[in-house]
Amino acid sequence: MTETATPVEADIDFSAWVGKSEVATDTAARSSIRGLFALLDHPAGSEGDRHVPLSHWLHFNPTERQSGLGEDGHPALGGFLPPVPLPRRMWAGSRIEFRSAIRTGQDLRRTSTIDSIAFKQGKSGRLCFIVLRHDVFADEVLALTEHQSLVYREAATGSPPPSPAVAQPALEGWGWVRSCLPTEVMLFRYSALTFNAHRIHYDLPYATGTEGYPGLVVQGPLVATLLLDAFAQHNPGQEETRFEFAAKRPLFANQLIQLCGRSAGAGRAELAAVDSQGHMAVTAAVEFRGA
Numbered sequence: 160m161t162e163t164a165t166p167v168e169a170d171i172d173f174s175a176w177v178g179k180s181e182v183a184t185d186t187a188a189r190s191s192i193r194g195l196f197a198l199l200d201h202p203a204g205s206e207g208d209r210h211v212p213l214s215h216w217l218h219f220n221p222t223e224r225q226s227g228l229g230e231d232g233h234p235a236l237g238g239f240l241p242p243v244p245l246p247r248r249m250w251a252g253s254r255i256e257f258r259s260a261i262r263t264g265q266d267l268r269r270t271s272t273i274d275s276i277a278f279k280q281g282k283s284g285r286l287c288f289i290v291l292r293h294d295v296f297a298d299e300v301l302a303l304t305e306h307q308s309l310v311y312r313e314a315a316t317g318s319p320p321p322s323p324a325v326a327q328p329a330l331e332g333w334g335w336v337r338s339c340l341p342t343e344v345m346l347f348r349y350s351a352l353t354f355n356a357h358r359i360h361y362d363l364p365y366a367t368g369t370e371g372y373p374g375l376v377v378q379g380p381l382v383a384t385l386l387l388d389a390f391a392q393h394n395p396g397q398e399e400t401r402f403e404f405a406a407k408r409p410l411f412a413n414q415l416i417q418l419c420g421r422s423a424g425a426g427r428a429e430l431a432a433v434d435s436q437g438h439m440a441v442t443a444a445v446e447f448r449g450a
């Protein structure tokens with residue numbers, strides 16, 4: 160996605176929202192980790208009491224009342240997040256610094272702060288980027304800091320493009336490649352784990368007719384989790400210290416994904432999710448040290 164830094168909504172000033180914070184609490188639940196390991200197809204009981212780097216995405220689930228949801232299934236804007244006048248939203252990426260492990264049973268606290276809000280003009284129309292900073296504490300010890308990027312887009316126009324044909328792209332230059340076929344069931348289970356009611360992940364008529372996608376959209380954090388899990392399978396015994404991912408284009412249910420990785424020097428690896436046409440859909444990087 161290419162965009163300029165030219166504001167396109169000069170008459171809308173959301174500067175008062177920058178710096179706004181909210182606090183959420185939870186408990187690190189073994190049932191959530193078990194559910195994630197089942198989704199990732201790991202053997203039952205293999206979760207043990209191990210640290211799972213992205214487990215914080217399974218906690219602090221949204222608990223907005225049913226009457227407080229917007230048309231897309233997300234909590235309506237205007238509460239913690241500003242009422243951006245663009246109806247389509249996506250998780251564009253995250254940058255995470257891991258500082259200490261989160262273990263089952265620990266008391267969790269997350270402070271979320273709006274770092275920035277910026278309107279831009281992209282090839283697909285108006286965009287609004289919101290960056291959130293999440294500081295997550297486990298038993299009052301800082302476990303991680305995440306900078307999460309959200310993007311808001313204009314309403315879809317016209318008919319959705321045809322679904323790409325399923326193909327096996329030739330991948331070269333990667334140290335390892337792992338295939339994954341995200342089905343409707345996988346998307347449903349991840350949405351259930353995270354209590355994510357965004358309709359583009361389970362409501363096909365809404366995803367295609369209202370938001371203009373050719374199919375159900377695979378959750379960005381699910382793809383990031385699949386990538387980091389694939390890295391862990393190919394690099395056992397490593398401890399992740401930093402992880403970042405960026406969504407370049409959407410991925411869709413029942414379209415083959417190739418999860419790829421390669422070394423990027425000592426203690427660093429490059430990762431990518433490649434769609435069925437050979438396009439880079441998600442890029443990622445991980446830094447790690449020997450456990």
